[in-house]
Amino acid sequence: MQNKFTKYEFAILAIVLVSYFMTVLDVSVVITALPNIQSDLHLSTANLTWVQNAYTIIFGGLLLLGGRLGDIIGRKQIFNLGLVIFGIGSLLVGLANSATWLIIARGFQGTGAAALAPSTLALLMDSIPAGPKRIRAVADYGAVAGIGASLGLVIGGLFASLLSWRYAFFVNVPIAIVMFIWASKTVHATKAQKGSFDGIGSLLSLVGMVSLVYGILLISDSNTAWYWIIAAVILLALFVLREAKVAQPIMPLRVFKNKERTGAYLARMLFLGAMMAFWFFITQFLQKVYGFSPLLAGIGFFPMTIANFISALQVSRWTAKFGNGMTLVGGLILTIIGMFWLSFAGANGNYILTIALPMILIGLGQGAALSPLTTAGIADIEPRDTGAASGVVNVAHQVGGSLGLAILVVLGTALAGTNNLVLRTDWALRGGVGFLIVALLLTIILIVPKKQNN
Structure with a gap:
């Protein structure tokens, strides 16, 4: 009985997983529908990229503040506030009739997600005692992070083909309302800590990350790119210096003193950078090169989605048998093989051999990697830093995706030009393989030894 969830614990787990699933889903649900969105709203290629990045950058840039506010004000309060903002943002995205409206609404939606995501993981840790449960x-x-992203590609394609891409966002509104009512009645209020939040630090981190991604995206098109990148480095350096000195940091640097956690954050950033480029390019590849409709493109990701789901169901058993670090190593190796294979798809390839089979490997690898990365990211964390560590886990997830996509878009364009989608996809995926190899090395050096010593 000790290993079974109580009624309250099960309710918390359900609320947390559904709410987190909703935020992760919206990272990828837009990707399959990007061609339809571009056509419907007459978006430029730059604006199309920002439809994705506006959400992920604001999401990642405000996550540390969201986690800190949860510590100070109370996790339940910030969680509920996040649901309200996310629901309103989703409605505004669905109603968008211009590029400006859409990008701003996606940013607003990301603000709600930034309040939700760290609160979900922190609520889970507060409500379920340490141990097997x-x-x-x-x-x-961790499994929801991968399954939500994979399923989002399918759902986006279904809505874009059968109804409209707008319904992929409208559907969030009733879900957010139900979760708000359920959480208000069920979740116990957590005790707030005394302190204040670091508004200046939040601003420095947010503006620094936006400048960095924007600068990287401009490298192939503008001479001003390096000014943005230099400004970003300065702002982020000032952010770190401030966090080292301020009394109530939104990102306590002591969180990084543990090598396992630091390795998990870096590896997660690299992993999501590779995966975001994979989703972004393969979605367009299926529709523009293979001639798939958005519906067929969404269905085209089914091999990965199913493999991801199967792998995620087994990950607890694998970690118990092989350890968290070695399970992560296995997941990364599978993902590397699958993505390298996929990088040779070509314009005349067979879908089963060149797309579906490597997708299965990528899905298995993603399912085996994300849960161990989450576990390592909160390993041995002190209760006072639960919100901060939860925030950093999600920052690595979202910011890693944005930066990775920006870098690999530039890499693909530099090596293949803007008009050859096949070669751009190939080189972007090979760059993703490089990211994954570095993540594997970090895992072997920083995460696996800790688990072996235990």
């Missing part, structure tokens, strides 16, 4: 719960949480 928490290990299972964290594994489920």
Whole structure:
């Protein structure tokens, strides 16, 4: 009985997983529908990229503040506030009739997600005691990150083909309302800590990250790119210096003193950078090169989605048998093989051999990697830093995706030009393989030894 969730613990887990699933889903649900969105709103290629990045950058840039506010004000309060903002943002995205409106609404939606995501993981850790139950719960949480992203590609394609891409966002509104009512009645209020939040630090991190991604995207098109990148480095350096000195940091630097956690954050950034480029390019590849409709493109990701789901269901068993670090190593190796294979798809390839089979490997690898990365990211964390560590886990996830996509878009364009989607996709995926190899090395050096010593 000790390994079974109580009624309250199960309710918390359900609320957390559904709410987190909703935020992760919206990172990828837009990708399959990008061609339809571009056509409907007459977006330029630059604006199309910002439809994705506006959400992920604001999401990632405000996550640290969201986690800190949860510590100070209370996780339940910030969680509920996040649901309200996310629901309103989703409605505004669905109603957008211009590029400006859409990008701003996606940013607003990202603000709600930034309040939700760290609160979900922190609520889970507050409500479920350490031991086998928490290990299972964290594994489920990590699995949602991969399954939500994969399923979002399918859902986006379904809505774009059968109804409209707008319904992929409208559907969030009733879900957010139900979760708000359920959480208000069910979740116990957490005790708030005394302190204040670092508004200046939040601003420095947000503006620094936006400048960095924007600068990287401009490298192939503008001489001003390096000014943005230099400004970003300065702002982010000032942010770190401030966090080292301020009394109530939004990102306590002591979180990074643990090598396992630091390795997990870096590896997660690299992993999501590779995966975001994979989703972004393969979605367009299926529609523009293979001639798939958005519906067929969404269905085209089914091999990965199913493999991801199967792998995620087994990850708790694998970590118990092989350890968290070695499970992560196995997941990364599978993903590397699958993505390298996929990078040779070509314009005349067979879908089964060149797309579906490597997708299965990528899905298995993603399912096996994200849960161990989440577990390592909160390993041995002190209760006072639960919100901060939860925020950093999600920052690595979202910011890693944005930066990775920006870098690999530039890499693909530099090596293949803007008019050859096939070669751009190939080189972007090979760049993603490089990211994954570095993530594997970091895992072997920083994460696996810790688990072996235990």
